[in-house]
Amino acid sequence: MRYIPMLCIFALLGSAILTAPIRSGRRAFGATLTVVLCTAAASALLLGWLLAGNPAGEPVAVTFAMGKFAAPFGNELKLGPLQALLTTVFSFVVGLAMLGGYDDFLFDVEREKRGLYCTLLSLTLAALYVLTYTNDLFTGYVFIEISTMTACALVMVRERGETIVATLRYLFLSLLGSGLFLIGIAMLYSTTGHLLMEPMAARIAALLSLGEYRLPLTVAAGVMMTGLGVKSALFPFHRWLKEAHGTTTTTSSAVLSGVVIKGTIVLQITVFCRVFTLEGVHLLHLDMVMLILGLCGMVAGSVEALHQHHAKRMLACSSVAQMGYVFMGIGLASRAGLAAACFHIIVHALSKSLLFCSVGRLSAVSRHKKDFTLLRGSALRDPLAGIAFTVGAMSVIGIPLFAGFTSKLNFATASVASPKTLAFTLVGIMLSTVLSAMYYLPAVTAVWSHSDEEFPPVASDPYFNFCAAISVALILLLGMAYTPVMEIIELGIDLL
Amino acid sequence: MENLIAVLDTLVAERYTVASVMLFVVGLMNLLHRRDLVRKVIGFNIMDAAIFLLLTAQGYVDGRSAPMIAEGSEAAAATLYINPIPTGLVLTGIVVSVSVSAFSLALIQRIYRRYGTTDIQELLFLVKGED
Numbered sequence A: 001m002r003y004i005p006m007l008c009i010f011a012l013l014g015s016a017i018l019t020a021p022i023r024s025g026r027r028a029f030g031a032t033l034t035v036v037l038c039t040a041a042a043s044a045l046l047l048g049w050l051l052a053g054n055p056a057g058e059p060v061a062v063t064f065a066m067g068k069f070a071a072p073f074g075n076e077l078k079l080g081p082l083q084a085l086l087t088t089v090f091s092f093v094v095g096l097a098m099l100g101g102y103d104d105f106l107f108d109v110e111r112e113k114r115g116l117y118c119t120l121l122s123l124t125l126a127a128l129y130v131l132t133y134t135n136d137l138f139t140g141y142v143f144i145e146i147s148t149m150t151a152c153a154l155v156m157v158r159e160r161g162e163t164i165v166a167t168l169r170y171l172f173l174s175l176l177g178s179g180l181f182l183i184g185i186a187m188l189y190s191t192t193g194h195l196l197m198e199p200m201a202a203r204i205a206a207l208l209s210l211g212e213y214r215l216p217l218t219v220a221a222g223v224m225m226t227g228l229g230v231k232s233a234l235f236p237f238h239r240w241l242k243e244a245h246g247t248t249t250t251t252s253s254a255v256l257s258g259v260v261i262k263g264t265i266v267l268q269i270t271v272f273c274r275v276f277t278l279e280g281v282h283l284l285h286l287d288m289v290m291l292i293l294g295l296c297g298m299v300a301g302s303v304e305a306l307h308q309h310h311a312k313r314m315l316a317c318s319s320v321a322q323m324g325y326v327f328m329g330i331g332l333a334s335r336a337g338l339a340a341a342c343f344h345i346i347v348h349a350l351s352k353s354l355l356f357c358s359v360g361r362l363s364a365v366s367r368h369k370k371d372f373t374l375l376r377g378s379a380l381r382d383p384l385a386g387i388a389f390t391v392g393a394m395s396v397i398g399i400p401l402f403a404g405f406t407s408k409l410n411f412a413t414a415s416v417a418s419p420k421t422l423a424f425t426l427v428g429i430m431l432s433t434v435l436s437a438m439y440y441l442p443a444v445t446a447v448w449s450h451s452d453e454e455f456p457p458v459a460s461d462p463y464f465n466f467c468a469a470i471s472v473a474l475i476l477l478l479g480m481a482y483t484p485v486m487e488i489i490e491l492g493i494d495l496l
Numbered sequence B: 001m002e003n004l005i006a007v008l009d010t011l012v013a014e015r016y017t018v019a020s021v022m023l024f025v026v027g028l029m030n031l032l033h034r035r036d037l038v039r040k041v042i043g044f045n046i047m048d049a050a051i052f053l054l055l056t057a058q059g060y061v062d063g064r065s066a067p068m069i070a071e072g073s074e075a076a077a078a079t080l081y082i083n084p085i086p087t088g089l090v091l092t093g094i095v096v097s098v099s100v101s102a103f104s105l106a107l108i109q110r111i112y113r114r115y116g117t118t119d120i121q122e123l124l125f126l127v128k129g130e131d
Helices: A004-019 A025-052 A081-100 A102-108 A111-131 A139-157 A161-192 A197-210 A215-229 A239-246 A250-283 A286-306 A310-331 A336-362 A381-397 A403-416 A422-448 A462-480 A484-494 B001-015 B016-032 B036-060 B084-114 B120-130
Strands: A062-066 A076-080
Touching: A004 A025, A004 A076, A004 A081, A025 A081, A025 A102, A025 A111, A025 A215, A076 A081, A076 A111, A076 A484, A076 B016, A081 A102, A081 A111, A081 A250, A081 A336, A081 A422, A081 A462, A081 A484, A102 A111, A102 A250, A102 A336, A102 A462, A111 A250, A139 A161, A139 A215, A139 A239, A139 A250, A139 A286, A139 B084, A161 A197, A161 A215, A161 A239, A161 B016, A161 B036, A161 B084, A161 B120, A197 A215, A197 A250, A215 A250, A215 A286, A239 A250, A239 A310, A250 A286, A250 A310, A250 A336, A250 A381, A286 A310, A286 A422, A310 A336, A310 A403, A310 A422, A336 A381, A336 A462, A336 A484, A381 A403, A381 A422, A381 A462, A403 A422, B001 B016, B016 B036, B036 B084, B036 B120, B084 B120
Parallel strands: none
Antiparallel strands: A062 A076
16 A cells, blocks of 8 residues: 555655556547546555554554665655655646646647647656655656646646746746755755755754754745745736746646646645744744734735736636635644645635536536626526536635635634734725625626527537536535544644 | 854855755746747756755765665665765756756647747737737
């Protein structure tokens, strides 16, 4: 069982190589989807095994040494319940995004590039697996770069002027982020002499307890946080996300917003918890910085979304706001805050990919228009897409019964434990909720309003219907029966 | 005067770190302020070279040699050699940097074929006109 993450990574890398020369887009798509769903199943199996745990029945986290070299010389993966849950969700969401955006995949991607597109999806998911499981900082850096390149190529696949500019902005900002992260690694290596997270953490704890090297550790942690923040659209480094996620094909938008930006956030959480520990992060005042930037992101993303009429750009701006919630949760630097952040990662992955897929479908039945004023009545032409969009919007706003409400409840509950910042976090959550409602509700109203314009009938998309049905069911399930998932997340954080 | 000498002494002792920081700033300025896309890529490469210099310098120890043990010679003590790990990291980093540079230049070549320019301001103007 402990070989599952390695097998999943190799399966995805193998799938990436094998689908590249496949001429038939449908075969390449089918093969990639099969591998992606198999990795989801394997990760779920691993989760079950880790939860079953040791003979005493306690859940465990297992360290997998790669290449049979023991620490601190070898490379390692850390397999915990949280990592297994996240990779299960990531794989599943990528699979759903592939199904939901299949029609647009055939419409937007040139025939001879379809095999290569599937290669990019496999490589992106492989990079995410490594970012989630890695126990080594430099391995994290290498796969951050790989995920950057594949993500840029996913944006570029729909070759228009706007996507080219978006790709350039994303690429150059990401390179800056990677450079900062690498500087942080260099500083930490020179201070501690380790690259594996656990030995490094022991050295850092010893140094912090003696009060030595406080400034270099603060600078190293700060540049790493900034580097990872640039890649995950932390305010004020979020400007690239609107065009990058909002101008490309449906599957790319859903995968980028739903999953790719989460990879660096998961690495951020791992670095904070495993390398610096929450006490260390608090000592270096990085929690406060992250909290403030998260709160600013929550409001700034929503304010920017208010001005958007282009459907996908509005959803992309909304992603900035939602990532602000995650950073706020990390910034609370508490077990409850981290659990809320991880739960929101899962909820946002499902909701945002559903939103992008449903907008893709609503656009497909409206002559591929993307402006909300031109999508008027589209839900009446495809009611399931309309329902999916409505459910996704309700979840992001935070209406009770939907998964997003549970997220916000978790954040509010977690913030109660920090009396100093309670007022700010509650006001931030309230403001962001109101602002989200201000741009989502008019959008939902627009798609369900009657339009006088005649549109040619478009055949039903069974792949999208399946994706929408599953996603809606999961969002409602997470909204009403979230306790088991929260328990797994909390266990996972304790074993991180 | 004594403070100045102490500062100069530190700068000389940490010359690789100082050079690395200066190179990083040069690369960063190129990446952020240059209008030409190819120069931006060069800036990014300078940035990466700066970080590789910092990493390699971390492993260097005055008076020690490269960690190459010839066949037939005795297994040597670790105290005779520099730390090989940062050099190994730099090798991986160089490969990553080259891949990213190749990707960026391929993208820029595609842009040039389509728009006939590598100037970012001109490109934004042309793309806006296209919309």
